[in-house]
């Protein structure tokens with residue numbers, strides 16, 4: 001059996017006809033950049049998040065950059081975020097001219113450890129960027145309390161958490177603003193690059209609108225030095241159609257995670273992610289930890305049996321060449337560093353079949369039993 005890491009064809013097959021006729025309509029209208037479809041998607045996605053404003057932009061990295069810029073964050077400022085995020089989080093902060101200040105990870109959830117945030121705050125700190133890593137909401141209660149105490153802006157990096165909720169509240173609606181990515185492989189993905197900033201703050205939304213289209217709200221009006229980070233009509237049209245299916249797709253991801261957990265529990269040396277309250281985790285990625293230095297061997301074993309896996313991410317931000325200059329040494333964030341050597345992302349997408357999950361789990365079991373058959377479980 002072959003189990004791909006992600007199967008976008010399977011995901012798109014049932015809506016392909018609808019999408020193709022939508023794309024044809026957009027081609028006929030020539031509304032390629034911004035326009036009615038973008039406006040319609042912005043309204044639908046803001047409503048989905050339970051917020052007043054959404055500004056469609058070119059990608060998720062720009063979304064975070066523009067949200068930070070709208071809050072006037074720049075050179076001399078510090079922005080606190082997690083050490084183990086996708087590098088784009090730190091890039092967006094760095095591109096404003098601010099300095100990312102990193103914090104280690106909670107060993108249970110993979111998300112930023114709230115008990116270590118205050119140690120990272122200085123008089124230069126302006127914002128906290130919690131990342132809802134792998135699709136699980138970061139500990140927003142604690143983060144918001146810290147932000148209030150220190151008068152900081154909170155901007156959620158929700159690129160992996162479309163539709164995730166805590167106590168019924170959706171990702172993107174906890175902070176002052178949030179950034180989303182609609183990269184094709186994300187839980188809500190476009191047919192190319194796309195992103196959005198969401199917020200309840202009308203002035204901030206307007207500032208993002210200025211910044212993302214050459215600094216003004218009307219053509220040839222340039223109030224600030226902006227950039228070009230606009231959303232395409234075609235991407236917005238695709239996203240509006242896919243948004244209607246997002247909750248169902250997330251439910252299926254969650255079901256798949258529950259099935260993985262059932263079959264994978266009790267394997268020595270393998271730690272499965274906790275599946276918390278309904279939809280607090282939308283499993284953009286299903287990440288296990290492989291202890292005792294066995295990760296590479298297990299990954300190879302899975303590969304040899306037709307199962308594709310990934311590592312998200314091989315190095316924490318401070319150990320990438322790009323962010324070496326932040327000055328953190330190896331050992332600065334022990335949990336993030338340890339996990340970078342243990343994490344393994346298993347195939348996860350809504351259309352993953354039960355037989356595929358069972359096969360992946362069986363293949364992992366056969367590996368775990370291999371060296372010591374007497375440890376085999378019933």
Ligand SMILES: *Cc1c(COP(=O)(O)O)cnc(C)c1O
Pocket residue numbers: 059060061062085086088089131157159160180181182183193194195
């Ligand atoms: C994907 C991702 C981004 C960047 O989004 P792009 O659309 O690829 O620019 C930022 N942060 C996190 C956590 C992501 O997963």
